Amino acid sequence: MKKLCSFVLSLCILCSTLLTGAFAATLQSNQAAYQLTHDPIGTEPFAYSETESHSVTLLPLDTVIHSESGPLLYIELFTYSEGSGYWSLTSVATNQEELTLSDTDHIYHISTLDETAPFPNGTLDRGIWVRGTQSSSLHPITITGEPVDEWAVDLVNGAIGMNLIPTHMKGQDLRTPINRTQFAALTVRLYEAMSGQSIPTPATNPFTDTSDQAVLKAYSMGFTAGISKTQFGANTLLTRQQAATMLCAVYEKLGGTVTASSLPFSDADQIEPWAVTPVSFVSTNGIISGYPDGRFAPNDTAKQQDCLIMALRMYQNLKP
Numbered sequence: 001m002k003k004l005c006s007f008v009l010s011l012c013i014l015c016s017t018l019l020t021g022a023f024a025a026t027l028q029s030n031q032a033a034y035q036l037t038h039d040p041i042g043t044e045p046f047a048y049s050e051t052e053s054h055s056v057t058l059l060p061l062d063t064v065i066h067s068e069s070g071p072l073l074y075i076e077l078f079t080y081s082e083g084s085g086y087w088s089l090t091s092v093a094t095n096q097e098e099l100t101l102s103d104t105d106h107i108y109h110i111s112t113l114d115e116t117a118p119f120p121n122g123t124l125d126r127g128i129w130v131r132g133t134q135s136s137s138l139h140p141i142t143i144t145g146e147p148v149d150e151w152a153v154d155l156v157n158g159a160i161g162m163n164l165i166p167t168h169m170k171g172q173d174l175r176t177p178i179n180r181t182q183f184a185a186l187t188v189r190l191y192e193a194m195s196g197q198s199i200p201t202p203a204t205n206p207f208t209d210t211s212d213q214a215v216l217k218a219y220s221m222g223f224t225a226g227i228s229k230t231q232f233g234a235n236t237l238l239t240r241q242q243a244a245t246m247l248c249a250v251y252e253k254l255g256g257t258v259t260a261s262s263l264p265f266s267d268a269d270q271i272e273p274w275a276v277t278p279v280s281f282v283s284t285n286g287i288i289s290g291y292p293d294g295r296f297a298p299n300d301t302a303k304q305q306d307c308l309i310m311a312l313r314m315y316q317n318l319k320p
Helices: 150-161 180-195 213-221 240-253 273-284 304-318
Strands: 025-029 032-036 042-047 053-060 064-067 073-080 087-096 098-100 106-114 128-133
Touching (some): 032 106, 150 304, 180 304, 213 240
Antiparallel strands (some): 025 032, 073 087
């Protein structure tokens, strides 16, 4: 819960002029949407601490950020510390209607307050990280502000730019493990992107623990099964060999043929018999890589950012 503050950001960075006309872009974080007067022009990673990093969305100077929820913006201003090498919080403003990016020296974490929450108000969403820039050389990309590891930033941005990220993963920390519901939604988004066809929502639901439409679509297409006849296991985490198997099910539904080849992994004997062919297929086709030490680690839980990258590689390498 974040405490309300009464002071305003320095140097008049908050613009009081109401926006008119159409917005150029939208950034979304969980339940909140932020309208922009300019399109994002890239991203860059930054370190908040020794163990925590985020990806900041770069926006042209004079971009106005305006919440759909009205004057409920909670804005944290971060300044780079030469001593620590990290960006640190220097000031906060609350109950703002919009923010104008007037300099390139600060990073802003913008979230929306929940006006229905008791005092002090809580935030409705995880927020978005933004920074003003004068550069126009970065590749155009619209992202939703999810934290990822630095090495994964460009690949995750590529997946998001191809509209592969499902709603279930927006606003989430993509460095964390993926559950069965999220991956089912990812397979639906991947199939629709690769086939150009929408999957209709089934009329029946065999599960008692979920009514999620993406899950039902994935189940109807054969991308996934339940953990029992009536249980889907919605919040159960997914392993790497399970991810490989579900991706192969998507490829077969697209008309492709999944064939086995040799397994170049030192722990190949740990892969379940039902996953041997899928694992060999995705590794051969550059969809899922092994670890630098030669292992595939079939029973490791798959991270959300890794699964987005798997979807990206499948789209790039196997699209009909």
